[in-house]
Structure formats: structure tokens, C-alpha cells
Amino acid sequence: GAGVSQSPRYKVAKRGQDVALRCDPISGHVSLFWYQQALGQGPEFLTYFQNEAQLDKSGLPSDRFFAERPEGSVSTLKIQRTQQEDSAVYLCASSLLEGVDYGYTFGSGTRLTVV
Amino acid sequence: GDSVTQMEGPVTLSEEAFLTINCTYTATGYPSLFWYVQYPGEGLQLLLKATKADDKGSNKGFEATYRKETTSFHLEKGSVQVSDSAVYFCALTNAGKSTFGDGTTLTVKP
Numbered sequence: 001g002a003g004v005s006q007s008p009r010y011k012v013a014k015r016g017q018d019v020a021l022r023c024d025p026i027s028g029h030v031s032l033f034w035y036q037q038a039l040g041q042g043p044e045f046l047t048y049f050q051n052e053a054q055l056d057k058s059g060l061p062s063d064r065f066f067a068e069r070p071e072g073s074v075s076t077l078k079i080q081r082t083q084q085e086d087s088a089v090y091l092c093a094s095s096l097l098e099g100v101d102y103g104y105t106f107g108s109g110t111r112l113t114v115v
Numbered sequence: 116g117d118s119v120t121q122m123e124g125p126v127t128l129s130e131e132a133f134l135t136i137n138c139t140y141t142a143t144g145y146p147s148l149f150w151y152v153q154y155p156g157e158g159l160q161l162l163l164k165a166t167k168a169d170d171k172g173s174n175k176g177f178e179a180t181y182r183k184e185t186t187s188f189h190l191e192k193g194s195v196q197v198s199d200s201a202v203y204f205c206a207l208t209n210a211g212k213s214t215f216g217d218g219t220t221l222t223v224k225p
Binding site: 042055106109 | 118119160206215218
């Protein structure tokens, strides 16, 4: 596609509910990143894939967070048993090559509100 | 760990004024430096980048120079327009991971 596509754009979840957020990167982009952005703050790194391999998941805040990219293209970020502190915008970004010196292309994000 | 500190906003300027948004960083090794922009209702977009010391990134009239001696990457524009109103994020990438500042909101008034 022309850009990074994320769905849903907005998600309201009841506390304790599981959610799944989808990211469609630009076709052919090797690297894929997930970030969490709280209101008024910059994006915080969650996890990074190179093709289907998850190379870094050090930013995932708890074991309730899980990400996958099984075929090296579409990625899903899953949050189990959502808590209010999970409310944020979840951003996906992709990059053409392995190195990130080229900068990212970001999606528009999924705004998650946990009530 | 790595960190990025941006000038606190919001910043309000009149059209055609000179813009500076300060950014300093702390990192090990040799990071690449970036400015991203987020227009209202849109996602983050890469504005400009510099990958080594003394490099100057430029785009759409914006410039920033990678200053290793002062660990800075200040964003400048000589004459801002109303359409430049947005949130600007400074970021560094080091060992495959990017660290962002908290963003600076710029409002340009006619």
C-alpha cells in the first residue's frame, strides 16, 4: 500500500477485555516497530521486528502485551486483560531496510481507551 | 539509557517569524538524529534527518545540524507559515531503537 495502515483507528475496551491492534506496513518494508504514545508525550518504544523475527521486545510494559508478525508483513499487537493505564495511542512504523537511518514511516495510530 | 530533551512548548509565533526549537540528546555511540512533524489529525511524518556529526538535514525550509560537541540538533526555519502549525518531535536512533522527545507544539498566527 501507499502508507502504513493501522486498524481500528479507535478502540474502547472495558477493563479486563483483550484487544488486538493491526498494522499493515508498506509493502516490502523489512523493519516494523510498535510504539506507545501517551497524551502529551513522545512515542515510547515497545518492540521491533525484522521480517518475521522479533529482535527486541524490551519495551513491552508487561507480559500482558504480545506482538507477532508471522509472515513478515502484517503485525498484530495484542493486549490481554486491559488496564486503564494501557490507554494511549499505539503507533506502528515501518522502514525499508534493516537499518533505521532512513527514518520511519508511521501509521496514523490506534487510540485505545480502557474504561 | 538514551534520552532526548526538547524545548518545552507551546511556541506561538507570527507568520514570517524565525523559528528555533531546541533539542539535545544523551546517547552512547553514534546515533542518527531526526525531526518528525505531526500535523493536526495526522500521523507522524519524517521531516529531516542527519546520520553523522556536522551533517545538516533540510526539508521544506527547515534545517537542523548534528552537533556532536554540544549533543544538539536544533530545528530552525527562517520564515514560518500558518501551515507549519504542528507538533514537532526530535528523535535519535541508536542500535536499532529510536528514542523520542516529548514534542513541541508550534502555533503560527497570521
